[in-house]
Amino acid sequence: MRKLTGIMIAALLMIGSIVKAQQVNQLSAKQAVEYGLKNAVQVKNALLDILVQQQTNKDITAAAYPSIKATGAFNDYLNIPTSLLPGEFFGAPAGTFIPVKFGTKYSATGGISLNQTIFDGQVFVGLQARKTSIDLRVKAAEVTEENIKANIYKIYYQLVVSKTQIELLNANISRLEKLSHDTKEIYKNGFAEKVDVDKLTVQIANLETEKLKALNSIANGYAGLKVLMGMPMKDSLQLTDTLSENELKENILESSNYQYSDRKEYQLAELTSKLNGFNIKRYQLSQIPTLSFNANYSKQAQRTQFDFFKRSGDWFTTSFIGFNLTIPIFNGFSARAKIAGARLALQQSQNQLEAQKISIDNDVTAAKNNFITAIATIDYQKKNMALAETVYEQTKKKYEVGTGSTTEINTAQVDLKTAQTNYISALYDAIIARIDFLKATGKLN
Numbered sequence: 001m002r003k004l005t006g007i008m009i010a011a012l013l014m015i016g017s018i019v020k021a022q023q024v025n026q027l028s029a030k031q032a033v034e035y036g037l038k039n040a041v042q043v044k045n046a047l048l049d050i051l052v053q054q055q056t057n058k059d060i061t062a063a064a065y066p067s068i069k070a071t072g073a074f075n076d077y078l079n080i081p082t083s084l085l086p087g088e089f090f091g092a093p094a095g096t097f098i099p100v101k102f103g104t105k106y107s108a109t110g111g112i113s114l115n116q117t118i119f120d121g122q123v124f125v126g127l128q129a130r131k132t133s134i135d136l137r138v139k140a141a142e143v144t145e146e147n148i149k150a151n152i153y154k155i156y157y158q159l160v161v162s163k164t165q166i167e168l169l170n171a172n173i174s175r176l177e178k179l180s181h182d183t184k185e186i187y188k189n190g191f192a193e194k195v196d197v198d199k200l201t202v203q204i205a206n207l208e209t210e211k212l213k214a215l216n217s218i219a220n221g222y223a224g225l226k227v228l229m230g231m232p233m234k235d236s237l238q239l240t241d242t243l244s245e246n247e248l249k250e251n252i253l254e255s256s257n258y259q260y261s262d263r264k265e266y267q268l269a270e271l272t273s274k275l276n277g278f279n280i281k282r283y284q285l286s287q288i289p290t291l292s293f294n295a296n297y298s299k300q301a302q303r304t305q306f307d308f309f310k311r312s313g314d315w316f317t318t319s320f321i322g323f324n325l326t327i328p329i330f331n332g333f334s335a336r337a338k339i340a341g342a343r344l345a346l347q348q349s350q351n352q353l354e355a356q357k358i359s360i361d362n363d364v365t366a367a368k369n370n371f372i373t374a375i376a377t378i379d380y381q382k383k384n385m386a387l388a389e390t391v392y393e394q395t396k397k398k399y400e401v402g403t404g405s406t407t408e409i410n411t412a413q414v415d416l417k418t419a420q421t422n423y424i425s426a427l428y429d430a431i432i433a434r435i436d437f438l439k440a441t442g443k444l445n
Contacts, residue, residue, distance in 0.1 A: 024236040029156045032229060032239075036152045037145055039230030046141035053137040057130040063123045066116045071298075073109045080105065104302040111298025111318075118292055118323075121285020129278040136271040143264045148228065150439045155225045157431045160243045162218045164427065168420045169211045175392070176204045176413070182400055196406045203413065245382075248430050249375050252437060258364060260357050262442025269356050273349035279342040287328050287335050295321040363440035367433050374430035381423040388416040 027035060037043055080101040087096030117123055180200040186192040222237055231237060260266045297319040301308055328335070392412040398404030438444040 023232075024238065025231065026238045026240050029153060029239075029241045032156050032225070033149050033152050035231065036148050036229035040148050040228065041230060042144050043141070043148055044230075046137075046144040050134065050137040050141060053133050057133060060123075060126040060130060063120070064117060064127060066114055068112065068114050070112045071110070075107045077103065077105050077107075104304050106303040106306055106308070107301065108303075108308050109298060109300045111296060113296040114294065116293045117290070120290040120292075121288050122282050125278055125282040125285055129275060129282075132271060132274050132278065136268070136275060139264060139268045139271055143268055146264050146439065146444060150435050150444060151228055152225065153435050153444075154432055155221060155228065156239060156241070157243050157435075158428055159218060159221050159225065160239055160241060161424070161427045161431065162214070162221070165214055165424045166211065166218075168424070169207060169214060172413075172417060172420070173204060173207045173211065176200055176207065179396060179409070180204060186400070191402055192406075199406060199410065203410075243431075245378060248427070248434065249378070252434065253368060253371070258360075258441035258443075260360055263356075263360055263440075264442070266353070266356050266360065269349065269353050273346065273353060276342065276346040276349045280339060280346060283335055283338040283342055286338075289325055289327045291326075292324045293321070294324060295319075360440065364437065367437035367440050370433035371430060371437055374426050374433050377426035378423065378430060381419055381426055385416070385419040385423050388412070388419040392416045 025035070080103050082099050082101050084097035085100050086094075087098055088094055090098050092098060180197065183192055183197050183200055187194065187197050223233065225231075226233060226235070226237060261270075297317070299315040299317055301313060301315045303313060307313055392409070392415075395404055395409045395412040399406070399409045435444065
């Protein structure tokens with residue numbers, strides 16, 4: 001008994017730790033979007049790209065600052081270099097040479113140097129392009145955020161609408177269970193066949209299977225939404241928003257005017273084109289002279305013994321300042337080729353801007369058409385669903401009084417199920433088209 005009690009306590013503690021580790025998130029659609037923008041891996045990496053570009057900009061800026069470095073060297077000549085001097089210097093016959101060793105066994109040098117760019121066209125353009133480079137990364141992050149936002153909205157509201165799908169399936173199951181009960185009673189009284197009861201049992205089983213699949217699809221939808229939002233799978237997610245037909249059909253088409261510049265993708269393409277313009281300028285300025293200032297201060301000592309740290313030894317100073325002027329004269333037409341390539345890249349980016357306009361127009365038109373069609377389908381299928389339900393109820397009454405057949409009631413059930421499926425499909429289509437339209441017009445908040 002004590003052993004069993006210990007196991008129960010351990011199990012309760014384990015359950016308690018699991019519950020404690022699991023976080024319950026009750027989120028509206030906007031809160032889900034905010035959560036995703038903070039935690040989605042794609043967004044995190046896009047924001048890190050901005051930080052990477054900031055460090056790249058610092059590296060570009062460094063080219064305009066002085067470059068200072070210290071150097072040191074120590075040599076131990078295991079064999080002192082030998083030089084040959086003409087023999088005549090020492091009274092030897094002409095044409096002969098006398099080997100002589102110059103230098104000392106040990107030598108050491110230490111110094112500091114400075115280099116400062118005074119003018120370099122490419123550095124100047126690089127400094128100009130820094131802000132545009134950051135703007136490009138920021139805009140790319142905004143594009144990523146908007147895509148994440150649109151997908152979260154789509155999945156969120158599809159999961160909200162899926163509740164209606166389950167409700168319709170439950171209603172169908174209840175309806176068939178009632179019919180099955182009535183048919184069994186009719187069968188007991190000898191006014192129906194066993195096959196009629198079996199058919200209804202099969203239909204109920206099929207609906208239960210369909211419901212099971214729908215619930216599994218919804219569970220996968222929640223898992224997919226968690227992945228998109230960057231939420232741990234162990235955490236619980238509850239959706240608090242609802243979506244009525246009136247909210248869905250709210251006329252967003254009245255404000256269908258849009259500007260290309262409202263789209264993040266178009267803004268990104270504009271910045272890409274601007275950066276390509278900087279490339280042309282950079283290669284053009286690479287053909288003009290560059291000027292830099294440099295200075296050096298160093299100390300050198302030579303010893304026959306390793307006594308560099310003794311104060312008595314001499315250290316000889318060398319120092320200088322100077323200017324370096326580099327004038328490009330001929331580089332094998334490399335600069336010309338780079339300029340031509342940069343101009344072609346600029347033309348490509350400008351072509352991409354025009355293609356982006358066409359793509360935006362297509363996105364808006366397609367989403368608008370899809371939304372209009374889905375809304376019309378919702379109204380049509382809602383009426384059709386109500387009519388199919390009326391037909392089913394009338395057919396059921398005829399069947400119960402013995403004036404209808406199982407074929408008729410089965411047909412009515414199939415028609416009702418088809419109308420319900422079409423209605424749910426129209427709801428899903430309207431959600432996607434609505435979000436696509438808002439995204440296409442740059443008005444997705």
